[in-house]
Amino acid sequence: MMYILNIYHASLRKIFHMNIKQLEYFIAIAEEHQITAAAKRLHISQPPLSYELAKLEKELGCQLAVRGPRSVSLTEAGKVLYERALRIVALTQATEREVASVATGAGGSISLGVDPSCSGLMPADRLVDLHRRFPNVEFEVREGPTPSILDLLDGGIVDIGVVRTPFKSDGLRCRFAETEPLVAVMPPALEVGEEASCTLEDLSGLPLIVSRRLVAELGKAFEVMGGDLRMTTVVDDPRTAALWARESMGCALVPRSLIRVTDTGDQFIKTLECRELESRAAVIWKAQHTPSDLYRTVIALLGDLS
Secondary structure (H helix, E strand, O other), X not given: OHHHHHHHHHHHHHHHHOOHHHHHHHHHHHHHOOHHHHHHHHOOOHHHHHHHHHHHHHHHOOOOEEEOOOOEEEOHHHHHHHHHHHHHHHHHHHHHHHHHHHHHOOOEEEEEEEOHHHHHHOOHHHHHHHHHHOOOEEEEEEEOOHXXXXXXXXXXXXXXXXXXXXXXXXXXXXXXXXXXXXXEEEOHHHOOOOOOEEOHHHHOOOEEEEEHHHHHHHHHHHHHHOOOOEEEEXXXXXXXXXXXXXXXXXXXXXXXXXXXXXXXXXOEEEEEOOHHHOEOEEEEEEOOOOOOHHHHHHHHHHOOOO
């Protein structure tokens, strides 16, 4: 047992020897796949960057990257460090923002995590008003599916999340928007259903473009109905689904509010009559976190996303 504890403490000491600048350098190398390109991105010369990478490998006692003649690829250990480094650097930035926010009162920064499926509900006019009233406030917006936003919120990397059901709300404070249906974005050649609505039966056999979060629920709904489900394209961002439907690549299923911020061209937009696939957007923040005045103001402006 003592031997295991000694190894654990030794690993912790190695981690603490790293500094944020080293991690930022490593992230640049990992994302650019070249020392030269990473150095250019960081506005430094190549030799210091190579030195810092070698120093980092020596401190951790393992190879992090394989240097090729034209590119750099991460080892398995390097991939692990890259994922951890992203979180450490983001958490450091979030801590700086929160401290600055407390110190400056109406100034500081706010980090929002937004599920792209909720982008049509973001009250841009109210946030613009906030910016006019408090010009020193800076926003950092991170986009991703709801599970990713929940992870960022849990890790303290974002302050407030805008997500979509279903999600686990344990430990969270939530303000829910009204329930909204999906709409089908239909190219003229694939038009089915009534003038303003359609059913799952109408969509049976059609090539569907759906976001990843819908895959399981849509599969269950079609299984119950006994229809022919053809999900020809699965995307992470429902805005992509709508844009691909505009190019006649299939029929997209997206939240109704997304149509406000997406150019669908001359496609038909029809409400999908299926309660099982309806959802609600929500503004969320940590229940145990005491929001600053700035956070409260942003939460109040977001409201229930109406």
